[in-house]
Amino acid sequence: MATLIRVTGDWTLAEDCAQEALVQALQRWPAEGVPANPAGWLMTVARNRATDVLRRAAVERRKLHELAAYPPAVADPGAPDGEEEVVDDRLRLIFTCCHPALALEARVALTLRTICGIPTADIARAFLVSESTMTRRLTRAKTKIADARIPYRVPSGPALAERLPGVLAVLYLLFTRGYDTDGEPAFADEAIRLVRLLDALMPGESEISALLALFLFQHSRRAARRDAGGDLVPLDRQDRARWDHAAIAEGRAVLGRVREDGPYALQARIAATHAAATSVETTDWPAIAAWYDALAARTPSPVVALNRAVAHGYAYGPAAGLALLAEARAGGALDGYPLALAAEADLTARGGDRERAAALFRRAAARTHAEPERRALLDRAADLDP
Template sequence: MPDRRAAATATEAVATAAAGSYARIVATLIRVTGDWTLAEDCAQEALTLAWQRWPAEGVPANPGGWLMTVARNRALDVLRRAAVEQRKLRELAVLALTGAGDDGPPTEGDIVDDRLRLVFTCCHPALALEARVALTLRTVCGVPTADIARALLVSESTMTRRLTRAKTRIATAGIPYRVPTGPALTERLPGVLAVLYLLFTRGYDADGEPAFADEAIRLARLLDRLLPGRSEIAGLLALFLLQHSRRDARRDADGRLLTLDRQDRSRWDRAAVAEGLAALARATGDGPYALQARIAACHATAVSVAATDWVAVARGFDRLAEVQPSPVVALNRAVAHGYAYGPAVGLHLLGVARGGGALDGYPLAVAVEADLVARQGDRRRAAALFRQAAEAHTGAERRALLDRADDLAPPPPPDAVPGEEWSSALG
């Protein structure tokens, strides 16, 4: 019976090996067997066996290699019993003898990394966007189906069916397990980056799953390494790193969300900022991700909100509104101009953004109005607007909005006289 310390060490080792090797194992087995379910089942069985054995037998010198060997041998056993075509058996036999996990060193114009093949297959445009995100999380990142279901607000059974349909679609539509080349790569890449962007957003949101953001960064690094010289990839990686550098400072000791002006910037991850700025230097284009990364860099390099180059931020959103116009971009543009040129300008642009009706009922638009109104000095109206915005939120965001309202105009005590609840705030 292993002692508790050994068991804890083994548990941590399995988790670390799973994070670093699961996608590689699944991708390799998909390539040589062509069977997604078999690949995932064998990878999961290898992890299960590690959970069982490592606490008693000790962590192997090469945990990832141990998992690959177990999964590969399991796949070989299944294929033998199923009497699958000899070519696949020969490929697995060669894999077993060489211990290889890819096709050899990459050659120019031929990206051979299995994980990259897997990313492009999961993100194929023939699949619905939500299916692409779910399949990427499950197959590339190894996130349990139950966790994906919870994050995407569906039942586990619904998510299981969605994943099954996606894999069936890949098989029946003959979606190739490869990275496209030439013009096809240029055409497909934006769709892949959009999935990673959505994956990061799911993790960076106030009540999101932080591991999703970590996986998005890991995959963006992989793309940047295996497809060098692509400005849009470098821009996306820079954006992720610069945003995520603030992750430890976004909440206080009680778990409450903190706005930029209240964050302790000494807690920002300076290594992530440095890596993000280096990636941004390679993003020479003017795509939407590079533009957002340059805006994020203005915050990451400033010592405070007051010291931020808000004029540069406003210009960034002006350009982003031209390149990728959307109601959310227009909303953020109003915020930036409000800080650069005064709250009256911000409120004017907010009114323009609301003119088309696209922001009707959007709670963040109410929160932006509240912030701008507060900066104009109307604390009572701002507090009311923050409370109105909070009604449409749950969890950490609702709590943060109510905190802002209370800071501006604390709620009345239980025995307060109706109609006089704002007297103390107004002095």
């Protein structure tokens, strides 16, 4: 797909020709056998189909010339010959899908559809819209790329430094879409796969490695976040034996390569500190509070302020956490936010006021839209009721 988009300059044509090549493979390979170079076979069939379409449509001579000049067979992507070209095309496609001229939601959807191959219906469900609506959004995004003549390339020099955070933000949001309590788990898997690819294609970029480490630490807890009945299990009640310790070990190794403490590195260090503990009680909360102090100074936001308050509450006592939480809410950005109410409830309970804490947990449950999260909050309230 990435190579066909580069060669034809037409996203829809590239998608159609790639699909037709796959259909021919499904029809012919069972009878004729799988060719020695399957990737080359598919590329040749797709390229020939694109050439026919462009010739019949009498499209620009330049595009036709590019196709005619393209070699008839493409080397296996796993072989040394042709590997650099495949790598470059994948990078180009990632940076094009994540171009800042597109709205963030469109970037995520286009990444899911074009790079990950997620069906449009599944993307629509994740974004809570109809399949036809998502199809139109994807079409508009591709049209904008064509009409705005967004270059199909990886930026270089200062432009790369400017664009890379936007690409990482898309991958971060993609992971979050899969990691949330009501998210699509496959999206988190795809985010990890893509950041692995980016880490391999752009070695030495500290924040890419940091983002990969963060994903690995967070994803290691997935199996322990739900009980047998599908209910959400909070961090302090999770069975840590069910955490993916191989992923944690890989996360530590990746984080060991990070030499700069950017926003993702700071979050990864927080996650690594959680992963190193055997329980909430043995967690190095002062270290986590210090990392959150650094993160709040680097990238201040209401959610960071909320998490910082919780960390200080565990490190230095509930009163310290409630004081920082009150500061975080002063601007009104956290008004009605269920996790802010849940954090206040937890700190209040730890301070000894069980009745008020139970009422706060119930208020948080009333404001959340995720059913597993709502049940977990009501369970906490029930535990605190006299």
